[in-house]
Amino acid sequence: MHDSLFSLPEPVTIPVRGETSEYPVGRIFCVGRNYAAHAAEMGHDVDREAPFYFTKSAPNAILSGATVPYPPGTGNYHHEMELAVAIGQPVFRANSAEAWNAVYAYGCALDMTRRDLQIRERNKQRPWDLxxxxxxxxxxxxxxxxxxxxxxxxxxxxxSVNGEIRQDAKLDELIWKIDEIISHLSGFYHLRPGDLILTGTPAGVGPVVAGDVIDGGIEGLDPIQLTLSDAQ
Structure with missing residues (x-):
């Protein structure tokens, strides 16, 4: 074995209701424009040809209840409330039944977005990573x-942001259902435990600023909260 030049941070682990062990965050896949009203507010038509995805890096994951600085490089930071699906077993080219069986757990998630940078890069046909x-x-x-x-x-x-409702919808507004997403995504990746899929956000996304408190929820799941402090 070879010694590493330096140590990397330990992976973020997510508590699981009723369990003493936690779920380690591996890959994070996100489904784009998966609610019709959100697609419309972003200036796009509903597309049922196929879902599309972007990714987030596991080291950028944090847990609910955190207070974090307003991020650098943006003047238009947006909240996006989402249902997260946690994969619990390997799956590849799954049919609907296999897709459902691969799900370990569900949870609330926030896909925070530097909207100005996303739109700028998208308009230039560049990746959305920034x-x-x-x-x-x-x-x-x-x-x-x-x-x-x-x-x-x-x-x-x-x-809600500071107690004011911003997003309010039902899960039946999902364009691509959970089994469809897993079936499609598993045609391109060997999905495995640790993979998380954020299934899209409803209409009502909008900007937040330093000092804002974001609270979200999905009926029956543990709620989520994020507080923004001054930029660093």
């Missing part, structure tokens, strides 16, 4: 195992 893969920009609440919660269509997903 806009989406933000330090402290993937926030996770404790997970709930599939035996204790299911993503029924009528479950509410919502987010």
């Amino acid at each position: 806009g989406k893969d933000v330090e402290n920009g993937a926030v996770f609440a404790p997970l709930t195992r599939t035996a204790d919660w299911s993503p029924d269509d009528d479950k509410r997903i919502h987010l």
Whole structure:
């Protein structure tokens, strides 16, 4: 074996309701424009040809309840409330039944976005990384195992900033359902435990500033909170 030149941070682990062991964050996949009203507010039509994805780096993940600085390089930092799906077993080219069986747990998540940088790069047909893969920009609440919660269509997903509701929708507004997402994504990646999929955000995304407190929830899951401090 070879000695490493330096040590890397330990992976973030997410608490699981009722479990003493925690879920380590591996890869983070995010589904773009997966609610029709959100696609419309971003100036796009609903696309049922195929889902599309972007990724976030695992070291940029943090846990609910954190206070983090407003990120550098942006003047238009946005909240996006999402349902996170945690993969619990290897799956590749999954059918619908295999996709459902691969899910270990669900949880609330925030996909924080430097919207000005995302739009700037998108308009130049460049990657979105500066806009989406933000330090402290993937926030996770404790997970709930599939035996204790299911993503029924009528479950509410919502987010408020300083107590004011910004996002309020139902999971039946998802364009691509959970099994469809896993089936499609597993045609390109060997999905494995530690992989998390953020399934998209409803309409109502908007800017936050230093000092804001973001609270979100999905009916039946542990809520999520993030506080922004001054930029550093």
